Amino acid sequence: MKSIYLLISLLIFVCPAQASPVRAVGDFALIDHQGVFHQLSQYSDYQAVVLYSYSSKGDATSGAVDKLSFLQDKYEGRNIAFMMVDATLGETRARVAESLGRHRDDIPVLMDTSQLVSYSLKIDRTGEVLVIDPIRMQLLYRGAIDSRAVAAVKKTSDSISRNYLDEVLSAVTLNGPEVPDVLWEGGQSISFEDLTSELSVSYASDVVPILEQRCVSCHRDGGVAPWSMDSHQMVSGWSEMMRETLLTMRMPPGQIDDTYLDNFTDVHSISDSEKRTLVSWIDSGAEIGGSDDPLTRLEAQASGWALGEPDLIVEFPAQEIPATGALDYKFIPVEIGLDRDRWVRAYAFDIGDKSVLHHVVAYTQDSKQQKQNSSGGGSRTNFGGYAPGRDYVEFDDNTGVLLEEDMRFMVQFHYTTVGRPVTDVTRIGLYFQDEEPEFPLSRTAIMNGEFVIPPGDSDFDVMARATIVKDSYLYNIAPHMHYRGKRVKYWAEYPDGTREDILSIPNFQHNWQMIYRLKQPKLLPAGTVIVSEGAFDNSANNALNPDPSQEVRWGDQVWDEMFIAWMRVSELK
Numbered sequence: 001m002k003s004i005y006l007l008i009s010l011l012i013f014v015c016p017a018q019a020s021p022v023r024a025v026g027d028f029a030l031i032d033h034q035g036v037f038h039q040l041s042q043y044s045d046y047q048a049v050v051l052y053s054y055s056s057k058g059d060a061t062s063g064a065v066d067k068l069s070f071l072q073d074k075y076e077g078r079n080i081a082f083m084m085v086d087a088t089l090g091e092t093r094a095r096v097a098e099s100l101g102r103h104r105d106d107i108p109v110l111m112d113t114s115q116l117v118s119y120s121l122k123i124d125r126t127g128e129v130l131v132i133d134p135i136r137m138q139l140l141y142r143g144a145i146d147s148r149a150v151a152a153v154k155k156t157s158d159s160i161s162r163n164y165l166d167e168v169l170s171a172v173t174l175n176g177p178e179v180p181d182v183l184w185e186g187g188q189s190i191s192f193e194d195l196t197s198e199l200s201v202s203y204a205s206d207v208v209p210i211l212e213q214r215c216v217s218c219h220r221d222g223g224v225a226p227w228s229m230d231s232h233q234m235v236s237g238w239s240e241m242m243r244e245t246l247l248t249m250r251m252p253p254g255q256i257d258d259t260y261l262d263n264f265t266d267v268h269s270i271s272d273s274e275k276r277t278l279v280s281w282i283d284s285g286a287e288i289g290g291s292d293d294p295l296t297r298l299e300a301q302a303s304g305w306a307l308g309e310p311d312l313i314v315e316f317p318a319q320e321i322p323a324t325g326a327l328d329y330k331f332i333p334v335e336i337g338l339d340r341d342r343w344v345r346a347y348a349f350d351i352g353d354k355s356v357l358h359h360v361v362a363y364t365q366d367s368k369q370q371k372q373n374s375s376g377g378g379s380r381t382n383f384g385g386y387a388p389g390r391d392y393v394e395f396d397d398n399t400g401v402l403l404e405e406d407m408r409f410m411v412q413f414h415y416t417t418v419g420r421p422v423t424d425v426t427r428i429g430l431y432f433q434d435e436e437p438e439f440p441l442s443r444t445a446i447m448n449g450e451f452v453i454p455p456g457d458s459d460f461d462v463m464a465r466a467t468i469v470k471d472s473y474l475y476n477i478a479p480h481m482h483y484r485g486k487r488v489k490y491w492a493e494y495p496d497g498t499r500e501d502i503l504s505i506p507n508f509q510h511n512w513q514m515i516y517r518l519k520q521p522k523l524l525p526a527g528t529v530i531v532s533e534g535a536f537d538n539s540a541n542n543a544l545n546p547d548p549s550q551e552v553r554w555g556d557q558v559w560d561e562m563f564i565a566w567m568r569v570s571e572l573k
């Protein structure tokens with residue numbers, strides 16, 4: 001996978017045909033006006049992607065929407081993807097949706113709020129159309145949509161009408177001759193003032209503060225990231241990869257739809273202005289601009305634990321993982337060793353070997369549960385767990401989870417083999433609070449295990465519903481899917497018939513199983529239904545997909561699938 005991303009990162013974005021014969025296009029990703037994630041490389045089973053420069057305020061683009069809709073119908077079933085991109089500064093999804101009101105709205109409008117994609121693609125006017133080969137990542141055509149549009153700009157008659165875009169798509173689908181670019185000078189000029197400013201970007205003053213705030217917590221010695229941002233030399237060496245991950249939205253990890261950012265805390269995000277600063281610095285050569293390197297002076301984390309030294313560390317027994325084979329879940333009882341009841345305010349995991357440990361879940365068993373003999377770990381209560389990207393969990397103020405003196409952990413391990421034998425020793429660190437909290441927390445789930453994903457299906461929808469039995473506060477949501485997980489969103493349907501959107505993750509990433517913590521707990525009256533809607537990608541376009549030819553069902557192994565979300569709630573007394 002890394003070699004693929006390195007190759008993509010070396011590709012440059014398209015240059016105007018008049019200036020250079022180079023037609024290479026770099027990968028990019030954007031979210032459309034309806035909150036759906038799109039990435040160019042994920043359309044590699046399409047013959048072409050049509051990308052039209054749109055503006056809700058532009059008269060020149062109004063008629064083009066109907067033309068695009070006509071061509072979309074004409075080429076239905078021939079693997080042509082139609083999209084529009086809006087790079088207008090300050091544009092909103094609501095305004096775009098309203099502008100499309102009298103047109104069909106089945107062509108997504110990609111919201112290029114940072115303008116980085118359009119700028120890199122050299123799209124500087126509305127009304128221009130680009131046709132891209134997503135397999136070879138090459139530009140096939142750019143320019144006017146048809147001769148009538150050109151004639152309207154030049155205010156001349158269009159005696160010989162040509163539909164340039166139609167000709168290009170006909171050539172693509174029928175292996176016809178290439179259609180040369182047609183210069184487009186109409187539409188509205190797109191301002192890229194923030195990207196073309198004469199002011200240079202300072203590494204020390206502009207770049208390093210962004211890295212400190214957005215990146216270094218993971219990109220440090222002992223962090224979850226694969227390399228450390230501990231010097232300019234390291235950052236500049238990885239700068240092209242940084243550019244690619246920003247433009248494809250792979251970083252920061254676990255991003256949620258920006259519409260919901262104000263509702264959550266501790267989520268990974270980066271602003272449009274910060275993206276522009278970083279990419280501008282990289283594109284200008286990623287220079288240090290002097291001898292001072294603030295990254296070398298960053299203080300190392302005082303403790304190897306993300307939240308500092310725990311009050312109690314419980315080490316799990318060493319697990320021997322063979323080189324090959326499919327491994328069943330392991331359930332291991334582990335004594336906690338408490339001398340009294342304790343309230344937990346946070347916990348963290350110190351994973352022995354992340355290459356083999358897919359997840360670990362710590363359940364609790366009181367004295368009664370410990371006496372019950374049953375398979376699969378026995379009767380138990382979910383306490384908390386680790387999955388990639390989720391090393392620690394902090395609970396809200398005045399909340400906590402009770403660990404009783406007589407409890408033990410029943411630890412569930414899920415390992416995958418990596419071609420060599422591995423010994424894993426994992427620990428959990430517990431952080432206590434002295435007082436009983438006002439809002440004790442429990443864990444519940446919303447899930448669906450009855451799905452069957454057909455082979456090759458790139459967008460298989462799944463839904464789940466869970467009813468809240470008692471008045472409760474919702475504190476966080478932790479979605480869980482495996483390799484084919486594509487997207488997921490949540491909303492509440494209240495007893496009075498109203499609906500409230502809670503969270504959307506347009507680009508679910510299996511390697512980052514995050515916990516999304518609300519800034520303010522959400523009151524869920526008894527009878528509220530929490531609805532989850534998501535999708536799986538079982539196609540060859542999914543680089544993580546173990547086998548797109550297989551039908552997929554619920555299962556424990558990572559090549560099976562799950563559709564579940566854990567929720568921390570507190571029932572009101």
